[in-house]
Each structure stands twice: as structure tokens, then as C-alpha cells.
Amino acid sequence: MQNETTRIAFLVAIATLIFLLVPVFLILYIRSYNRHKKNHFLEKQNMQQKFESEILQTRIEVQDQTMQSIAAELHDNVGQLLSLTTLTLNSVNLNDGEKAKKKIDNSLALVNKSIKELRELAKLLHGEQLVENGIGHAIDQEINWLSKAGKYELEVNNQLIDLQITSPDKDLIILRLLQEIINNIIKHAHAKHIQINAYLDKNVLHLKVAEDGIGFDPVEMKGKKTGMGLNSIYKRMEMINGKLVLNSAPEEGTSLTIEIPYP
Structure with missing residues (x-):
């Protein structure tokens, strides 16, 4: 009988211990879950900030590349066209009507070509709009600039x-x-x-x-x-x-x- 009483007391003690430990483990689990959830949120937030920072850096680099392309184009192409136009107009001899007309026509052609090049530069200045028009158009624009090198x-x-x-x-x-x-x-x-x-x-x-x-x-x-x-x-x-x-x-x-x- 005493053994039976001892066994029952032992089982009651075990049940009581389990009853007390379950809430403790539950609380620890909830705290651990919340901590992981918070860490995951912070990690996700950090990744988002890095992504936004990289996007900003990329935008700056694209703009810098755009400015370099514009500077090169103004110097190598538009500048030369306008210089050639100036030289042609300065060499016009109004006393020779036929040659004068030919040189003026050539000058007008050079001016029109310069205007066309400046319009292309204006498109390049709107780099972000170019991307908004689709990656296909952006790629096409880069290829156009590459083809102008003629190399x-x-x-x-x-x-x-x-x-x-x-x-x-x-x-x-x-x-x-x-x-x-x-x-x-x-x-x-x-x-x-x-x-x-x-x-x-x-x-x-x-x-x-x-x-x-x-x-x-x-x-x-x-x-x-x-x-x-x-x-x-x-x-x-x-x-x-x-x-x-x-x-x-x-x-x-x-x-x-x-x-x-x-x-």
C-alpha cells in the first residue's frame, strides 16, 4: 500500500512538474519566435535599404555615364560640325555667286546635321525617361552611341x-x-x-x-x-x-x- 501511495505521489509530482514546465517552455518558445521574427524583419529592412542605396548609386553612375557621353559628343561631333560650318561660311565669296551658293548649301546641311545631333543629345539627357520607355529602347540607345564610334x-x-x-x-x-x-x-x-x-x-x-x-x-x-x-x-x-x-x-x-x- 505504501508503495502504491509513493508511486501515486511520484506521478502527481511528475504531472505537476510537467504542468509547470509547459508554460515556461511555451513562454521561451514565444520569446524565441518573436526574437527571430524581429531579427528577420531587421534583416529584411537592412536588405531593402542596401537595395535602395544600390539603386541610387546605379542611377548616379548612369547619369555620370550620360554626362561623359554628352561631353564626348559635343567635343568630337557637334563641335567639329559647327567649326566646319564656321570655316565654310567664312570662305564664302559673294562675288562668285555659284560657289557661294554651293558653300551656303553645304553650311545649311552641316547646321541641320548639328541640330539632329543635338536632338539625339536631348534624348540622352532624359536617361531615366529612356529607361521608363523600356529596357529595349535603353539598350537600343546605348548601341546607337557605340555605333557612332565607327570602330x-x-x-x-x-x-x-x-x-x-x-x-x-x-x-x-x-x-x-x-x-x-x-x-x-x-x-x-x-x-x-x-x-x-x-x-x-x-x-x-x-x-x-x-x-x-x-x-x-x-x-x-x-x-x-x-x-x-x-x-x-x-x-x-x-x-x-x-x-x-x-x-x-x-x-x-x-x-x-x-x-x-x-x-
Whole structure:
């Protein structure tokens, strides 16, 4: 009988302990859950702030690239056209009517060409509006500026011109990525031919740029902190959950393929 009483007392003690411990564990679980929830919120908020900061930095870089393009265009193209117009008009001899008319006509043609170039510059000044018009138009504008250099044979397949959907933040980053790639080609590649393909397939935007320049060792270059801006490109690809495929070898050219969930 005493053993039975002891066993019952023991079971009651165990039940009481469990009854007391369950609320404690429940409180600890709730506190732990709330702490994780708070940390998750702070982490998410921090990621959002980093994303917004990167978008702002990208916008500044796009604007800076725009200003550089405008400065180069004013100096190399519009400035030369206006100087040539001035020289032509200064050489007009009104006593020779036929030659004077021909030179004035040539001057008018130069002025009209200058006006056309200035209109193109005006479009470039509205860089953000260009992105708002769609990534296809932004890519097309960059290709137009590249073609004006007259240094490369361009093969372009831009299927994004008539794209009906947009993603302004992603479009801005994609535009900046293309600018960085083109700048790398101009500065380092010594290429003669550039191929650019852009299209959308199954909600994934594909952008491929290939050139026949001197190439490089991707493994060696990726290890360098400042190598050709590749770290910046990889960083921005991660930010928008994109995928970058880089193929290159010395003396065999380079190809970069970008795949981004879109929109």
C-alpha cells in the first residue's frame, strides 16, 4: 500500500512538474519566435535599404555615364560640325555667286546635321525617361552611341524594343550592366566585332554580349578586387537574383551572358 501511495505521489509530482514546465517552455518558445521574427524583419529592412542605396548609386553612375557621353559628343561631333560650318561660311565669296551658293548649301546641311545631333543629345539627357520607355529602347540607345564610334562591326538582335512589360529598378541595373560591359570592351578588349543579343524567354530576360578581342583568364581576373569591374557586375547580378555566365580565354575573345527573372 505504501508503495502504491509513493508511486501515486511520484506521478502527481511528475504531472505537476510537467504542468509547470509547459508554460515556461511555451513562454521561451514565444520569446524565441518573436526574437527571430524581429531579427528577420531587421534583416529584411537592412536588405531593402542596401537595395535602395544600390539603386541610387546605379542611377548616379548612369547619369555620370550620360554626362561623359554628352561631353564626348559635343567635343568630337557637334563641335567639329559647327567649326566646319564656321570655316565654310567664312570662305564664302559673294562675288562668285555659284560657289557661294554651293558653300551656303553645304553650311545649311552641316547646321541641320548639328541640330539632329543635338536632338539625339536631348534624348540622352532624359536617361531615366529612356529607361521608363523600356529596357529595349535603353539598350537600343546605348548601341546607337557605340555605333557612332565607327570602330566596331556590330551584329545586333534586340527583341526587347516592343516589350510591353517594364521593371524600372531592374531596367536601370541592366542598363548600367550593359554600360559597364561596353566600357570594358572599349578600354580593354581591342575587339573588331561585337555581337549583342537581347530577348525575353519564359519570364527570363537574356542579354548576351560577345566580342573577338584579346580575352583574359576569368579565374585570375575574378580574384582581383578591381579587375575590369567584374566584381561590381557580379554584385549587381546577385542583387536582382540574376545569373552571369562568363566565357573568355587569352586571344579568344569574351562573351558575357546575363539571365534575369523578369519583370
